[in-house]
Amino acid sequence: MVSPELFCHLLAQHGLSNYYGVPDSLLKNLCAYIDSTFESNAHVITANEGNAIGMATGHYLGAGQPAVVYMQNSGLGNTINPLTSLADPEVYGIPMLMVIGWRGEPNVKDEPQHVKQGQITQQQLDVLGIPYITIDSGSILEDALPPLLETMKTNTCPVAILVRKDTFSATDSASSKSVENRCEMSREEALSLLLGNMSGAELIISTTGKTSRELFEIRQTNNQDNTDFLTVGGMGHTLSIAMGVARVKPNRQVIALDGDGSMLMHMGALAIAGASNLDNLIHVVLNNQCHDSVGGQPTVAGGIDIESIALGCKYDAYYCCDDSDSLTEAWSKIIAAMPQCKGPILFEVKIKQGARSDLGRPTSTPIENKLAFMQHSHGE
Incomplete structure (x- = not known):
């Protein structure tokens, strides 16, 4: 090698x-x-x-x-x-x-x-x-x-x-710079808590990588149909897809499950979201300060002020959590606030780096996933 x-x-x-x-x-x-x-x-x-x-x-x-x-x-x-x-x-x-x-x-x-x-x-x-x-x-x-x-x-x-695949050898002394992250809540735990506090009628668009993989497995574990749109490609476009859905489904709650790397990749979408007046859109940013799905290399998300960015982009409100209790509390506040909102809400969920070593991949095809999401979205 x-x-x-x-x-x-x-x-x-x-x-x-x-x-x-x-x-x-x-x-x-x-x-x-x-x-x-x-x-x-x-x-x-x-x-x-x-x-x-x-x-x-x-x-x-x-x-x-x-x-x-x-x-x-x-x-x-x-x-x-x-x-x-x-x-x-x-x-x-x-x-x-x-x-x-x-x-x-x-x-x-x-x-x-x-x-x-x-x-x-x-x-x-x-x-x-x-x-x-x-x-x-x-x-x-x-x-x-x-x-x-x-x-x-x-x-x-x-x-x-x-x-080509498997070209470069591993180097014992080489590892990505560590991310200073003291959070104890995993992404999978955060996703499980979020789903547990939802009604099931929401339209969910999840970002590429391990977020969509974990979401799919949580649905399987809970014996639930997967009606979420799993954005397996197109990194950085989760929010834009969610905005498109929210525009044509104004009476449905639309949730973008984003990652910090994905959010940063096409950050201009935040300004468009803030100017959209989409009061049925919740933008969840799962922030572990790294590119977790491709090796754990750090992002800059631990050193920027996402609250100021969101509010500066004219999001209606910003909430944040860093453990299971504060997640549940913040989500309750978000749902209570939504009837009075005049635009999207950004919810930053601070999580630790890493995922299960035995994490699987979606067993449905992208076409099957698309059709399941569309059927769910048409069931008003």
């Missing part, structure tokens, strides 16, 4: 020693090494992949040196505008190295949300005109990297490395 330490050492020899990106489970070992090795002046976990391309562009403009941008291939969509309208050689010509985890690679078993993206990843890079190589556990980096990096420098353009 490929050593993350060797990989970063070889990049440094070619002047690439600064990293911007969004963590990916397939790149988990590399991300852990980067996060544990490089200080904040050389590594930034960005809100989304387009953010990373923008920062790498600014890095080159300011320092005259290209940077590394890492991501999952599902994040390519977030990069297309800055790549084509800024970094492309026909515009500004900004050299950078993109390291892309190849989820959904053809003939490699993966989750449904990754299949289409995996099929078209190479074609996307071809259409964008981005030179790339593919590496796996047997790749000889000393041979594979120099020609690609020379193309980047000579043509002053973005180039990419497409990384």
